[in-house]
Amino acid sequence: MKEKQFVFGVDLDGVCADFYKKMREVYSDWKGVPQEALTKEVSYGLPEWGTLPDEYSRVHRFAVTQRELFSSMDPIKGAAQSIRRLGSEGVRIRIITHRLFIRHFHETAVSQTVRWLDHHAIPYWDLCFMRDKDLVDADIYIEDTEANIRCLQDADKEVIAFTNSTNRNMSPPPKLRANDWNEAEEMVRQRYYAFLDSHGMPKPEAPGHVPSQTL
Structure with missing residues (x-):
């Protein structure tokens, strides 16, 4: 299995x-x-x-x-490093982005996206171009668009609101909020460790390293 x-x-x-x-x-x-x-x-x-x-x-x-x-685009500070650490610990990174809303330029959008991810060494297993992000399964999400945060919460999905000026004054406030990638990484890691415990699986020996039993 x-x-x-x-x-x-x-x-x-x-x-x-x-x-x-x-x-x-x-x-x-x-x-x-x-x-x-x-x-x-x-x-x-x-x-x-x-x-x-x-x-x-x-x-x-x-x-x-x-x-x-x-x-x-420049990467947001800490994003690539946090995602690399989480990926190295065994978290499956699923990129979910809505970039295909300009007609007849999908190939351009996809190729630029892949080039950017590779250039900044951001690991991922899945790359999903989706408007309705609640239709893509994940254990926890990170998002900055208020409408998407609300939609995910309404679908009983756990989502971290990544703070910027577009969502800073959400009312009511989001259930989870991270002001930087250090905070976001720790939120994801806590839930990942709880997931490992619930499935009787070993935790990484240190942040950024997979358990030795799985090497």
């Missing part, structure tokens, strides 16, 4: 990849305004930057096709 694995569902934009930093750079170019004129405190859809009705999709298309958005 195949041994059950603990699955960590990981969002990319705003959680692992610094989406809003890159979009600020792109939008500055798009509008011809200095980056300093664009606030860092944004909400979903970037209305604080004066985005016109139906303009966001055009800016996003420009970012992906002309500025290689998905392969050029």
